[in-house]
Amino acid sequence: MLGLTLGTGVGGGVITHGMLMTGSLGYGGELGHTIVEPGGPLCGCGSHGCLESLASATAIVNMAREFSKRFPESLIFASPEITAKVVFDSARAGDLAATIVVERATRALATAIGNYIHVFNPEHIIIGGGISKAGDLLIDSIQKKMPEYVMPSFHGTFSITLSKLVENAGIKGAASIVFYRIS
Numbered sequence: 001m002l003g004l005t006l007g008t009g010v011g012g013g014v015i016t017h018g019m020l021m022t023g024s025l026g027y028g029g030e031l032g033h034t035i036v037e038p039g040g041p042l043c044g045c046g047s048h049g050c051l052e053s054l055a056s057a058t059a060i061v062n063m064a065r066e067f068s069k070r071f072p073e074s075l076i077f078a079s080p081e082i083t084a085k086v087v088f089d090s091a092r093a094g095d096l097a098a099t100i101v102v103e104r105a106t107r108a109l110a111t112a113i114g115n116y117i118h119v120f121n122p123e124h125i126i127i128g129g130g131i132s133k134a135g136d137l138l139i140d141s142i143q144k145k146m147p148e149y150v151m152p153s154f155h156g157t158f159s160i161t162l163s164k165l166v167e168n169a170g171i172k173g174a175a176s177i178v179f180y181r182i183s
């Protein structure tokens with residue numbers, strides 16, 4: 001399985017044979033820095049167009065802000081503070097600017113997940129972190145796009161679901177590594 005956390009940044013990990021997959025330096029994989037839009041927005045890591053620069057809460061808020069001149073009447077700007085939740089709620093209410101932002105973020109996610117599927121062939125893709133509270137709109141929007149991003153032989157071989165642990169997944173995962181090592 002493969003886990004993605006969508007929060008201030010985008011984190012992730014790959015679990016294989018019950019263990020977190022790590023590399024030569026012990027890192028678990030920087031899934032958020034997969035480039036999904038070459039030449040796209042500047043990412044905190046210094047590259048352009050990483051998944052994190054398009055699908056993190058920070059990225060969603062930045063993309064929404066760019067629409068303040070083009071869509072000043074958008075529901076996004078009726079809120080005292082622009083957050084990823086405001087953007088998803090506005091998209092759910094049919095707001096055009098918010099829908100464009102959600103489409104771009106979920107297209108970035110579908111592109112990245114398609115790449116992960118081809119590399120790791122996971123059975124389950126679990127999405128957690130603060131943005132996962134956007135729920136069905138997030139998952140449905142990603143799932144609808146998946147056939148464009150995976151080879152036909154992979155169709156129907158994986159599930160994409162929301163994390164049940166949401167923001168507690170990281171701490172529980174870290175604890176499970178300790179328990180595994182001492183047991």
Ligand SMILES: [Zn+2]
Nearest residue numbers: 033043045050
């Ligand atoms: Zn990056």
